Amino acid sequence: MDxxxxxxxxxxxxxxxxxxxxxxxxxxxxxxAPVGTQASVKAVTPKELExxxxxxxxxxxxxxxxxxxxxLIANLGGLHTFMGWDGPILTDSGGFQLFSLGDLRRVDNxxxxxxxxxxxxxxxxxxxxxxxxxxxxxxxxxMVLDECADPNDQAYxxxxxxxxxxxxxxxxxxQTRTDQALFGIVQGGINPELRQKSCEYLVKLGFPGYAIGxxxxxxxxxxxxxxxxxxxxxxxxxxxxxxxxVGTPEDLVEGVARGVDIFDCVLPTRVARHGAALLIQPGRxxxxxxQLNLRNAIHAGDPRPIDQExxxxxxxxxxxxxxxxxxxxNEILAHQLLSIHNLHVxxxxxxxxxxxxxxxxxxxxxxxxxxxxxxxxxxLAEE
Amino acid sequence: MDxxxxxxxxxxxxxxxxxxxxxxxxxxxxxxAPVGTQASVKAVTPKELExxxxxxxxxxxxxxxxxxxxxLIANLGGLHTFMGWDGPILTDSGGFQLFSLGDLRRVDNxxxxxxxxxxxxxxxxxxxxxxxxxxxxxxxxxMVLDECADPNDQAYxxxxxxxxxxxxxxxxxxQTRTDQALFGIVQGGINPELRQKSCEYLVKLGFPGYAIGxxxxxxxxxxxxxxxxxxxxxxxxxxxxxxxxVGTPEDLVEGVARGVDIFDCVLPTRVARHGAALLIQPGRxxxxxxQLNLRNAIHAGDPRPIDQExxxxxxxxxxxxxxxxxxxxNEILAHQLLSIHNLHVxxxxxxxxxxxxxxxxxxxxxxxxxxxxxxxxxxLAEE
Numbered sequence: 001m002d003x004x005x006x007x008x009x010x011x012x013x014x015x016x017x018x019x020x021x022x023x024x025x026x027x028x029x030x031x032x033a034p035v036g037t038q039a040s041v042k043a044v045t046p047k048e049l050e051x052x053x054x055x056x057x058x059x060x061x062x063x064x065x066x067x068x069x070x071x072l073i074a075n076l077g078g079l080h081t082f083m084g085w086d087g088p089i090l091t092d093s094g095g096f097q098l099f100s101l102g103d104l105r106r107v108d109n110x111x112x113x114x115x116x117x118x119x120x121x122x123x124x125x126x127x128x129x130x131x132x133x134x135x136x137x138x139x140x141x142x143m144v145l146d147e148c149a150d151p152n153d154q155a156y157x158x159x160x161x162x163x164x165x166x167x168x169x170x171x172x173x174x175q176t177r178t179d180q181a182l183f184g185i186v187q188g189g190i191n192p193e194l195r196q197k198s199c200e201y202l203v204k205l206g207f208p209g210y211a212i213g214x215x216x217x218x219x220x221x222x223x224x225x226x227x228x229x230x231x232x233x234x235x236x237x238x239x240x241x242x243x244x245x246v247g248t249p250e251d252l253v254e255g256v257a258r259g260v261d262i263f264d265c266v267l268p269t270r271v272a273r274h275g276a277a278l279l280i281q282p283g284r285x286x287x288x289x290x291q292l293n294l295r296n297a298i299h300a301g302d303p304r305p306i307d308q309e310x311x312x313x314x315x316x317x318x319x320x321x322x323x324x325x326x327x328x329x330n331e332i333l334a335h336q337l338l339s340i341h342n343l344h345v346x347x348x349x350x351x352x353x354x355x356x357x358x359x360x361x362x363x364x365x366x367x368x369x370x371x372x373x374x375x376x377x378x379x380l381a382e383e
Numbered sequence: 384m385d386x387x388x389x390x391x392x393x394x395x396x397x398x399x400x401x402x403x404x405x406x407x408x409x410x411x412x413x414x415x416a417p418v419g420t421q422a423s424v425k426a427v428t429p430k431e432l433e434x435x436x437x438x439x440x441x442x443x444x445x446x447x448x449x450x451x452x453x454x455l456i457a458n459l460g461g462l463h464t465f466m467g468w469d470g471p472i473l474t475d476s477g478g479f480q481l482f483s484l485g486d487l488r489r490v491d492n493x494x495x496x497x498x499x500x501x502x503x504x505x506x507x508x509x510x511x512x513x514x515x516x517x518x519x520x521x522x523x524x525x526m527v528l529d530e531c532a533d534p535n536d537q538a539y540x541x542x543x544x545x546x547x548x549x550x551x552x553x554x555x556x557x558q559t560r561t562d563q564a565l566f567g568i569v570q571g572g573i574n575p576e577l578r579q580k581s582c583e584y585l586v587k588l589g590f591p592g593y594a595i596g597x598x599x600x601x602x603x604x605x606x607x608x609x610x611x612x613x614x615x616x617x618x619x620x621x622x623x624x625x626x627x628x629v630g631t632p633e634d635l636v637e638g639v640a641r642g643v644d645i646f647d648c649v650l651p652t653r654v655a656r657h658g659a660a661l662l663i664q665p666g667r668x669x670x671x672x673x674q675l676n677l678r679n680a681i682h683a684g685d686p687r688p689i690d691q692e693x694x695x696x697x698x699x700x701x702x703x704x705x706x707x708x709x710x711x712x713n714e715i716l717a718h719q720l721l722s723i724h725n726l727h728v729x730x731x732x733x734x735x736x737x738x739x740x741x742x743x744x745x746x747x748x749x750x751x752x753x754x755x756x757x758x759x760x761x762x763l764a765e766e
Contacts (some may be wrong), residue, residue, distance in 0.1 A: 038708070038712045042716070047696065068711070072683065082704070322422070322459075322465050333425070
């Protein structure tokens with residue numbers, strides 16, 4: 001039996017309700033994965049993650065290889081034991097962070113040489129090393145090393161894509177563990193031909209799942225959605241698709257509408273650290289970007305929760321006035337309560353979409369979602 | 384019926400096992416109260432506090448009157464609703480913080496004028512105002528305004544004590560709510576005559592409970608314990624005694640041995656923020672001050688929990704290696720996990736002492752406690 005089978009339980013349009021089987025349990029999709037960059041989802045305990053209904057958690061290879069080191073984590077029994085998370089874990093390859101380092105890295109055909117942002121020490125990541133490190137970390141889903149190119153630099157994108165494809169092949173060859181699903185990463189910027197080529201190349205290599213990289217890096221929403229449309233056409237139906245680093249409520253809904261199964265994003269915890277709350281129905285509030293800024297004086301005496309219809313711990317127990325006080329007083333509890341709420345918004349949105357797809361009501365759900373968001377992007381949302 | 388009756392269930396030597404009845408439920412004593420300076424116990428949710436077995440929580444009048452303001456909290460239904468804590472709450476009078484402000488305050492016979500540490504604005508606190516603010520905050524146990532004098536300045540201590548006594552009388556007269564227990568505060572530094580005088584003065588006024596102020600401010604352990612011995616002699620048996628701001632494991636045990644019922648201290652959460660863990664049996668470890676510094680490299684690969692015998696969430700789920708990584712990587716979760724452990728140590732120590740007193744085994748418990756602490760202070764611990 002395939003240890004990483006993906007069962008499609010239901011579809012509605014191109015939206016998919018599936019189950020991806022991993023050594024740490026089945027993963028119901030569509031799913032939103034909280035990000036634990038340094039093996040900790042910021043300001044949230046694993047117990048709280050469990051209570052939030054989180055299933056898949058992401059950790060970053062780049063950060064963990066530098067601190068505390070992947071061998072140390074391996075010696076301690078791997079990431080699951082280390083961070084106290086017994087459910088599925090996904091690690092990226094480190095590629096995305098490397099290509100964000102700017103002057104601190106140098107790429108060649110065989111890999112990337114870079115300096116640590118922590119102590120300036122020099123390191124090198126190759127496809128083989130990216131796999132070896134992720135085998136040390138021991139996540140259920142791991143990623144090939146890829147190169148994230150500027151989506152507007154056509155020449156660079158073509159070169160980077162060829163390199164990404166060779167690296168994908170080398171990663172496959174380097175894999176020694178059979179209990180980790182190694183995903184290929186589709187690149188190609190916003191160029192439809194390159195995206196098609198990337199899908200075809202990787203599918204020929206044959207991966208248990210496919211990630212879609214290089215999006216949400218500056219392109220417009222229209223470009224992102226058009227790219228997802230292309231990728232959806234050229235990836236196999238019976239393998240999971242993971243849209244990397246994407247996680248606004250809008251992008252979750254539109255991604256699912258275009259056949260995406262897995263999402264991750266630092267957005268909910270980052271927004272929380274900035275003192276703001278994600279709203280699923282921002283139409284009812286005066287907000288910017290669908291977020292409620294708890295720093296604003298307007299909340300000072302407001303006894304209402306962030307969202308009266310939200311069922312999270314924060315909204316069941318605390319007022320906007322209290323959370324605003326915590327934000328203004330620099331209390332850590334502000335991060336905790338806002339992170340819990342923001343994670344709930346995305347985890348629960350994924351849950352609602354799973355239910356809607358299973359009931360063949362996803363298009364109705366999607367229309368209601370956009371209507372509640374003040375009608376913004378409504379044209380785009382209609383297929 | 385007295386709304387604030389104190390039932391002595393058992394005694395063992397001078398140690399007392401009691402129940403203090405408050406509008407938010409009975410309080411089992413001896414008890415350790417976590418401190419929520421700004422209406423939040425730092426890095427711990429109320430749900431976690433409940434799971435830790437916390438019963439009484441403290442909040443600081445000085446901080447809350449300045450931000451977010453006591454009237455705002457009153458309008459939102461008081462501290463219990465505001466901070467989501469349905470158990471008993473205690474507020475101090477603001478006195479201790481005022482007298483720590485140094486150049487920022489000026490004291491006269493009628494009160495204290497001071498500048499806010501937040502924005503420099505000028506404020507005034509009088510006995511009447513301290514009560515009015517605490518009535519707005521709405522805690523179950525509130526404190527008279529007192530003056531904390533340098534324990535070594537004999538002349539100042541005498542003046543300050545007279546003022547403290549007059550203020551205590553004025554606070555009693557100013558009280559309008561009947562659902563709050565206003566505690567008198569015994570002062571007098573480490574001078575036995577002044578402490579006796581203070582007890583007698585306050586007991587004559589008649590309070591539902593008595594706080595012991597002005598300790599743990601620089602005097603030796605011997606001086607502190609000797610002062611507790613004096614106070615114990617001159618306070619009524621059937622009223623609770625609260626030792627303000629004291630909270631090392633040693634002081635809890637020695638305080639209980641001298642008839643103290645209630646303790647509070649920022650120690651557990653402050654130590655947590657410095658990356659260290661309290662140990663109940665430091666004799667088994669190489670530590671300083673009975674604390675384990677998780678920053679130390681020695682913990683980097685250690686799969687053991689902080690304390691193998693500890694039953695807290697942190698020790699049941701996470702290794703020293705992981706917590707050290709969180710501390711080094713500046714993850715908020717380090718504060719959370721260490722705060723949970725440190726609070727558990729003191730809350731559970733109080734629980735163990737309640738059990739020991741009820742079973743008339745407190746002296747045995749106390750000897751075992753000191754033996755586990757490497758024999759330090761053992762002579763002092765013997766009566």
